[in-house]
Amino acid sequence: MRVLLINPPRSPFNAIYDHAPGEAQKYIHRKLIGPPLGLMTIATCLRDCDIDFLEMKGEYDLNPDAPSAEKMTEEAVNRLHPDIVGISVITSEFNASIGILQKVRSLNPEILTVAGGLHATLCPQDFNLDCIDLIVSGHGVSSFQKIIDSYKNGRPPGKSLFGMFRHIGGIFIRTVDALQPTGIPEESFDIGGRNFIYPKRLWVEKWKDTYKAGGSPFPSTYIFTSLSCPYRCSFCSIWPQYRENYTQRNVESVIDELKSVPEYPIVRFSDANTLVDPVFANLLCSRIEEEGIKKTYIMDIRTDFAVKYPEIISRFARAGLKVVISGFESFREEELKKYNKSQDAVLIKKAVQIFHSHGIMVRGNYVIPPDYTEKDFEELAAFSHANRVSFAGYTILSPMPGTAFYSQVKQDIIDTDYRKYNFFNCVTKTILPLEKFYEMTATLWLIKKGTDVI
Ligand code: B12
Incomplete structure (x- = not known):
């Protein structure tokens, strides 16, 4: 076979x-x-x-x-x-x-x-x-x-x-x-827990040298510490994919996996959010330190977590956390509410300060709604300038099939070509002429501190 x-x-x-x-x-x-x-x-x-x-x-x-x-x-x-x-x-x-x-x-x-x-x-x-x-x-x-x-x-x-x-x-x-x-699987398969499978990286050895982030000469690999997400952002596919079941892996199993990949000095945690539970976060950090695991880490962390637990960010910075990816999404509280982000825009400034004070580079991601006018773009640009991060991403608020947001805006979809459903193409009606909308979105990418790409 x-x-x-x-x-x-x-x-x-x-x-x-x-x-x-x-x-x-x-x-x-x-x-x-x-x-x-x-x-x-x-x-x-x-x-x-x-x-x-x-x-x-x-x-x-x-x-x-x-x-x-x-x-x-x-x-x-x-x-x-x-x-x-x-x-x-x-x-x-x-x-x-x-x-x-x-x-x-x-x-x-x-x-x-x-x-x-x-x-x-x-x-x-x-x-x-x-x-x-x-x-x-x-x-x-x-x-x-x-x-x-x-x-x-x-x-x-x-x-x-x-x-x-x-x-x-x-x-x-x-x-x-x-x-x-054929109905639901007859047995529960707890892939984040007792049934976790250590993915053999030998399968992709041939392509290893292509897995390099931000101009690094060293390959990076993905490791997840959790599956799904406890938050319910309307535009996100992750929690619907897992039927809302959030699973956190056992810390020892994450440590074993980290120890098993000496050939990858850079680890990008592939969780929706790596630091969610402070108890898990502290334990993971303590065990990384105790085991003397020396790697560079890239993680997704929400601004509210960083503001609530700055000491955990500080500990992870000492343990090797170098890059944080954070979904800022919007500078406006009312937009964040609309997206059900359950995170306040006012926290962006504080979180960025915390990350920067520990030498952590931040990739802050904003989503641009298709109904943005020139004035909205100007206001976002002003906010983003005032809160500059190392790398910033500005992608398009997109109705991914299967998400809550898709159901909300289904009637506004003007392009059903799935090849464009990757956040870099607009598939719903815009207020600005489409070309102008793209140009203004694209120009925002210049607002950042760093000169590299992540
Ligand atoms: C790692 C990752 C990637 C990696 C690797 C993906 C790859 N296949 O090569 C890279 C960096 C390449 C990538 C790229 C993109 N990604 Co990506 N990525 C992820 C991420 C962070 C983790 C995915 C993961 O590894 N999950 C863990 C594994 C174990 O789960 P899994 O892949 O679903 O597989 C399980 C099952 O689904 C199943 N399964 C999967 N495949 C198969 C096949 C068979 C035959 C069977 C039987 C079972 C099976 O078995 C697995 C074990 O349980 C997710 C977000 C997240 N946290 O989930 C986004 C995510 C999947 N990416 C997404 C997107 C949009 C992209 C991009 C298109 C754009 C972008 N801005 O990120 C680009 C691709 C294009 C480009 N320009 O490069 C979206 C997908 C949304 C959607 N509805 O399509 C996600 C959900 C992020 C998000 N928040 O929206 N991504």
Whole structure:
């Protein structure tokens, strides 16, 4: 049994970048880096099968002129002869993922195709397509294990997919033209806790040198300390993805993982927010110190946490915290309320002071609502100037399918091309002419202290 796992390429659409003045372009992400943690986790837990990885983001970072995703797929399928192809899908990579699975289907209709990840979890109905056999919802680990077990001997002649897989909870099976749900997974799989799987990073060794942040010569890796988020920001996909179940990992398991990656001196914690519970935060810091783990850390931290617990920020700074990513979102209290951010804009200044006083670089991210006028842009620019941080991001408030915000503004969506759902393209009506809106958003990227990109 051979399983090929594919990380699809990024969407090439980035209208903010396209409208940016030359000097702003170098700060606007065309690419973000990091290994595909979800696929690595899935790969690590599979038993009795050969696994191959095709990390297309890594391939394009190694060689920007690499062949198209379809060509890469063709080459891999013809060389490896997989029985199953699995792909991890976020919204903006949906189209590319479907293109890849269509190619697989055209090359060999016997290959079982499986889609998983965030978009498959939130919008399974989008996958009711000929090239898809199974959709795995949620964590997927136990469901995927069972899929592999049930497919050990391939597809017996005359047996339907539904007949083969309907006993596996938590998936959707594509029958002739409909998706059949199989219900909730029958057992609880606590991936953040007792069932945590240490992702084997060997799967992505070939692409390791592309996982470098902010011009660092050293590779970085992702480690999560929690899954989901206890906050309920209306625009965010993370808490809906996890059906609101926030899980925090055991500190010792995080420490074990940190110790197991000596080849990665930089660790980017991939949590929605790494520091949420002060008890967990203090314990994690104490254990990092006790174990003498020397790494550079990048974390997402909310401004309210920093203001409430400045001593914890100070401790982490001593333990190696160098970069903090913080969702400022807006400088206006009423906008933050509208987003259900449960964080006050007035805290931005205080939090930035706390981070800077410990030599921590801040990446502050604002979201720009499509109804911003020139006056709104000017006011945001003035605020952002007065509260300058090392790196600032200005992306577009976007209705990601499956979020509360999507339901609120569905009627205003003017562009349904998923490739543009990556916060860098506007998909709802703007008040300003669209070109002007992009130019003004792009120009904001110049307001920051640092000269680097993170
Ligand atoms: C790490 C990360 C990345 C990494 C790596 C992703 C990769 N695959 O290469 C990088 C940096 C490349 C990345 C890029 C982007 N990201 Co990102 N990223 C994350 C982050 C921080 C963590 C994801 C993660 O590792 N989770 C932990 C793993 C274990 O979970 P998982 O991936 O969901 O996988 C589990 C299941 O879903 C399932 N599963 C997953 N795939 C598959 C496949 C199969 C076959 C099966 C069976 C199961 C399965 O099994 C896994 C184990 O349980 C999340 C935010 C968050 N905190 O969750 C955002 C997030 C996923 N990213 C997001 C976005 C939008 C992007 C970008 C498009 C833009 C941006 N501004 O960030 C860019 C991509 C384009 C570009 N220009 O580079 C959004 C997605 C929103 C959406 N609805 O699509 C998120 C949710 C952030 C947010 N707050 O909105 N990202």
